[in-house]
Every structure is written in structure tokens, then in C-alpha cells.
Amino acid sequence: MKTPMALAAMTALLLPATLSAQSATDPVFTAAAMRAHVEFLADDLLQGRDTGSEGHEIAARYVASQFDGLGLKPAGDKGTWLQRITFQKTEFGKTPATLIVTGPAGAKSFTHAGDVIVGINADQPHLDVTAPLVFVGFGLENARLGLNDYAGLDVKGKIVVTLRGYPKGLPSEEGAHLSATKGKIAESHGAIGMIALNTLQSAKARPWARMVQFADEPDFTWVSPEGVPFNAAPGLRASAMLNDPAAQAVFAGAPTTIAAIRKAADKAGGKPKGFALKTSVTIKADTVSQRVTSPNVVAILPGSDPKLRQEYVVLSAHLDHIGISPAKAGDAADESGNRDRINNGALDNGAGIATMLEVARAMAQSPDKPRRSIIFLASTAEEKGLLGADYFARHPTVPVKQIVGNVDLDMPLLLYPFTDVIAFGADHSTLGPIVAKAVAPMGVKLAPDPMPQETIFVRSDHYMFVKQGVPAVFLATGYANGGEKAWGEFLGGAYHHPGDDMMQKIDWNAGARFADANYRITRAMADGDAPPRWFAKDFFGDLFAPQAEKATR
Numbered sequence: 141m142k143t144p145m146a147l148a149a150m151t152a153l154l155l156p157a158t159l160s161a162q163s164a165t166d167p168v169f170t171a172a173a174m175r176a177h178v179e180f181l182a183d184d185l186l187q188g189r190d191t192g193s194e195g196h197e198i199a200a201r202y203v204a205s206q207f208d209g210l211g212l213k214p215a216g217d218k219g220t221w222l223q224r225i226t227f228q229k230t231e232f233g234k235t236p237a238t239l240i241v242t243g244p245a246g247a248k249s250f251t252h253a254g255d256v257i258v259g260i261n262a263d264q265p266h267l268d269v270t271a272p273l274v275f276v277g278f279g280l281e282n283a284r285l286g287l288n289d290y291a292g293l294d295v296k297g298k299i300v301v302t303l304r305g306y307p308k309g310l311p312s313e314e315g316a317h318l319s320a321t322k323g324k325i326a327e328s329h330g331a332i333g334m335i336a337l338n339t340l341q342s343a344k345a346r347p348w349a350r351m352v353q354f355a356d357e358p359d360f361t362w363v364s365p366e367g368v369p370f371n372a373a374p375g376l377r378a379s380a381m382l383n384d385p386a387a388q389a390v391f392a393g394a395p396t397t398i399a400a401i402r403k404a405a406d407k408a409g410g411k412p413k414g415f416a417l418k419t420s421v422t423i424k425a426d427t428v429s430q431r432v433t434s435p436n437v438v439a440i441l442p443g444s445d446p447k448l449r450q451e452y453v454v455l456s457a458h459l460d461h462i463g464i465s466p467a468k469a470g471d472a473a474d475e476s477g478n479r480d481r482i483n484n485g486a487l488d489n490g491a492g493i494a495t496m497l498e499v500a501r502a503m504a505q506s507p508d509k510p511r512r513s514i515i516f517l518a519s520t521a522e523e524k525g526l527l528g529a530d531y532f533a534r535h536p537t538v539p540v541k542q543i544v545g546n547v548d549l550d551m552p553l554l555l556y557p558f559t560d561v562i563a564f565g566a567d568h569s570t571l572g573p574i575v576a577k578a579v580a581p582m583g584v585k586l587a588p589d590p591m592p593q594e595t596i597f598v599r600s601d602h603y604m605f606v607k608q609g610v611p612a613v614f615l616a617t618g619y620a621n622g623g624e625k626a627w628g629e630f631l632g633g634a635y636h637h638p639g640d641d642m643m644q645k646i647d648w649n650a651g652a653r654f655a656d657a658n659y660r661i662t663r664a665m666a667d668g669d670a671p672p673r674w675f676a677k678d679f680f681g682d683l684f685a686p687q688a689e690k691a692t693r
């Protein structure tokens with residue numbers, strides 16, 4: 141048996157040069173620790189960690205136990221680790237929803253999941269709405285960006301017909317944000333419903349056949365502590381998306397064809413003008429609601445600086461995933477003939493949670509604690525529409541004014557030795573330069589968003605902090621050194637499929653380095669003399685944090 145000393149000497153010789161440059165107090169991140177977390181979270185026993193499921197509850201206890209072992213402070217409800225949220229889950233009843241178009245060409249009836257997709261309105265279990273239609277172009281309004289699609293149109297008591305998306309050439313993140321608020325814009329003009337039509341571009345990005353696959357997904361919304369289900373635009377009673385045959389029926393007798401409108405909208409800056417249509421629709425749907433609960437897991441590491449510890453940096457990652465897929469023909473069978481339908485979510489987002497836990501461990505064990513306090517948030521119901529993070533950002537367990545920044549970890553692709561990172565949203569605040577500087581000593585670069593068309597800035601939990609005025613970024617591994625290929629293959633393959641499991645060739649060393657990068661980023665946010673700040677004249681900073689002190693770009 142070799143002596144420990146001889147072993148240590150041998151190991152030292154094998155260490156890569158970069159490691160020898162570390163100081164004694166620098167935390168160490170290991171592949172084994174990363175793998176161990178994901179191994180547990182992606183186990184079949186957790187059944188894909190669906191919101192409200194037992195598997196997710198077990199995962200939540202795992203995270204809480206880890207926090208507990210690190211000596212963090214519970215920051216959920218009443219001194220516990222969990223912030224329990226009630227959700228209203230609504231599904232269609234047995235009678236299929238219908239949409240009937242009436243106009244100069246007579247009446248035409250369409251059934252849900254055929255050429256129309258009817259939206260669920262949880263407030264109306266027996267929806268039956270009839271109203272005339274008004275085409276409103278993209279249905280957007282924003283003075284700063286020169287959008288006023290409702291000018292001169294009377295939509296009071298009517299259902300508006302909009303094109304999906306936003307005019308070509310609009311900055312993608314601003315465009316995506318505005319698109320997500322179309323319902324509220326319509327409601328503010330007195331409309332009682334909204335119908336959306338594909339553009340040439342959106343039809344390519346999301347073909348109708350794909351959209352129909354998700355037509356019967358249940359609708360989730362969080363219920364406030366007062367017992368009221370959240371509805372962003374309660375005045376908007378009916379909603380639907382239309383495929384071509386239904387779109388053509390709606391435009392019967394119109395001065396312009398839908399084909400001509402789509403062509404105009406496809407040009408750079410194309411903003412088709414709205415007009416009253418000669419048709420009306422009746423939308424009918426029966427829905428059934430139930431309540432389920434699911435927790436966020438929240439912990440605090442108190443800051444070391446007596447002044448700055450009143451400020452909080454949030455490191456978040458969603459713990460939920462999409463559960464078990466319904467059985468369908470052609471599912472891959474294993475050697476015993478069982479079809480794997482469990483969406484294990486190893487990378488989405490076991491890997492993000494593992495990263496957060498390893499950063500928490502390094503922070504908690506660091507001899508010099510971060511100056512600001514850190515909140516670690518394992519959110520629920522991200523896959524249902526960023527609901528757990530939205531709930532936390534609206535009902536935080538510390539005053540929201542004291543939350544100064546957020547880094548969100550969602551689906552880091554630990555499939556290759558990354559050499560760059562992407563911080564979605566980095567252009568809007570000092571978080572861009574903070575991230576770039578923090579990872580530079582690792583030889584890692586901050587790359588610009590390589591897929592702006594995907595508008596990822598508004599598609600994960602950090603966006604809910606942005607909406608409360610908090611500068612935030614979503615951090616992911618970049619396109620360099622094999623990243624682009626890995627992203628393409630993952631999004632077209634294992635993403636939201638049972639294949640996102642431990643059978644993937646996960647590069648756990650990349651995982652350890654990703655944890656290291658996020659440790660450095662979170663520390664830089666926590667230790668800087670100034671907190672992260674929105675840049676002056678930034679669209680999102682001005683919109684959501686008009687009073688906050690801004691930084692010069």
C-alpha cells in the first residue's frame with residue numbers, strides 16, 4: 141500500500157498547469173460532484189419531475205437537504221426551505237372546443253386541434269363568446285419603437301385578429317417582449333378576444349402540425365395567497381390560433397387577402413394596416429380545473445458586509461421538468477420491451493440545479509464569504525410558463541427592492557469542453573461586463589447571443605426578475621469549440637424528450653468548469669462595490685426600473 145504522501149506527490153505531477161495556479165482558498169469544482177447531483181435528479185424514480193408530481197417533491201427535498209447540509213438559511217414559507225405555490229391546472233372537457241366563422245360566405249365550423257387551436261380560459265368553464273372581428277396587423281403598440289397598430293381602429297367588444305410575432309427588423313428581445321404582451325394591449329383597447337395567425341416566418345419556425353401536437357396541454361396559472369388565479373388579461377375572454385383554411389374563412393369578403401398581408405409582413409419593417417373584417421366568430425369550449433401545489437426551494441447565504449448584506453443576488457435554476465410523455469407508436473423500446481417515456485431532464489435542468497448546488501457549496505465553504513447576501517432559488521413550474529419564478533419575483537421572501545441581480549441557469553449543454561459562454565440579456569445591463577470579466581481568468585469568453593431569433597432572453601425564469609426591474613441574465617455554454625453542433629443536435633433531439641437522460645455523453649469536467657464560472661460570476665455580483673445596474677436608455681431598464689440608478693454603457 142502506498143503512503144498518502146507518495147500518492148499526493150504523484151497526483152501533483154499529474155495536475156494540469158492551470159490548476160497549479162490556484163490559490164489555497166480558491167474553491168475546487170469536481171466532475172464527480174456535478175454527476176452525483178444529476179444522477180439523482182435524472183433518475184427514473186423521479187418520473188421526470190413534473191410540476192405537482194411526487195417526483196418533483198422528492199427532488200425538492202433533495203435540494204432542501206443539500207442547502208441544509210451547507211448551513212444555509214431557509215428562505216421559504218415560515219422558516220422552511222419550501223415556498224409552496226398553489227396552481228390552477230385547467231384542461232379541456234369531453235366536448236371538443238369549436239370555432240365557427242360567420243360571414244358573407246355563410247357559416248363554417250372548425251374543431252379544436254384541426255384547423256384551429258382554441259385557447260383555454262380558466263375563468264370560463266363554459267365559454268361561449270360571439271363577436272365581430274377586426275384585423276389589427278401585428279397588434280403591437282409602443283411609442284419608442286414606432287408601433288401603433290390600433291390607431292384609428294374600434295375594437296371595443298370585438299375580437300382582434302393579429303399576426304404572430306413582430307415586424308422584421310425590430311430588435312428581437314424587445315420584439316419578443318412586446319409580442320408576449322399582445323393580449324394586454326388588446327384588452328386595454330376594449331377587445332374581448334384575440335385570434336392569432338401565422339406569418340410566413342412563424343409558420344416556418346413552428347409548423348402547424350407541431351403546434352397541434354401541444355394543443356391539449358393543460359393550462360397552468362398560479363393562485364395568489366388571497367386565492368385568486370393569476371390572469372394577465374382577464375378582459376380577454378376568448379383566444380385561438382388559426383391554420384390556413386380557418387384564416388381564409390375569417391378574411392372572406394375582406395379588401396385584402398391573407399396571402400397578400402403575409403407577403404407584406406414578410407418585408408423588412410412590413411407592418412400591415414388593420415381594418416374591420418366582414419366576419420364574426422363564435423368560440424365555444426368546456427374546461428375542467430383543479431388545484432395542485434408545488435414548491436419553490438429557497439435558501440439564503442447571508443452576506444459578510446454589514447451594509448451590503450441587505451442586498452440580494454439571486455442564483456436561480458428550475459427544478460421541474462415535463463414528466464412522462466403519453467404513449468405513442470414508434471417510441472424507442474429497451475431490451476425488455478419497455479418504452480421509455482420518462483423525460484428525465486438530465487440537462488434540462490438537472491445540470492442547472494447541480495451547478496447552483498455546487499456554487500452554493502463553494503460559497504458556503506469559502507473562508508471569505510460574499511459581501512452581499514445570496515438567494516439560491518430552485519424554481520418550480522418553469523416548463524409551465526416560468527410560473528414558479530414569476531410567483532417568487534412577485535411574492536419574494538425578501539423585499540424585491542433589495543434584490544439587485546439575477547443569474548439564471550437553464551439547460552447548460554454540458555456536452556463538450558466549452559470555451560465561451562452566452563449570457564442572454566448581457567446587452568442590457570452591467571451584468572454583461574461583469575460576466576465577461578469574471579470568466580476571463582478561466583480562458584472563457586463571453587460571446588454575443590448566437591441565436592437572437594430564439595429570443596431566449598424572454599423564455600426563462602430570469603425574465604420574471606427583469607419584469608420586476610431586476611437586471612438579469614440567463615447563462616449558458618456557448619457555440620465555440622463544438623458548441624454550435626451540440627446545441628443543434630440537442631434542440632433537434634433529446635430536448636424535451638426521454639433522451640435527455642444519463643445515457644447522453646455528458647462532459648462532467650465541463651460541468652465542473654461551468655460551476656466554477658458561475659461561482660466567479662455570482663461572487664463578482666455579490667462583491668462589487670456597486671450592484672449590477674441597467675444601462676442608461678435601455679429599453680428594459682427604462683420600462684421596468686424607471687427610477688433605478690443607471691450605468692453608462
Ligand SMILES: [Zn+2]
Nearest residue numbers: 461488523636
Ligand atoms: Zn425545458
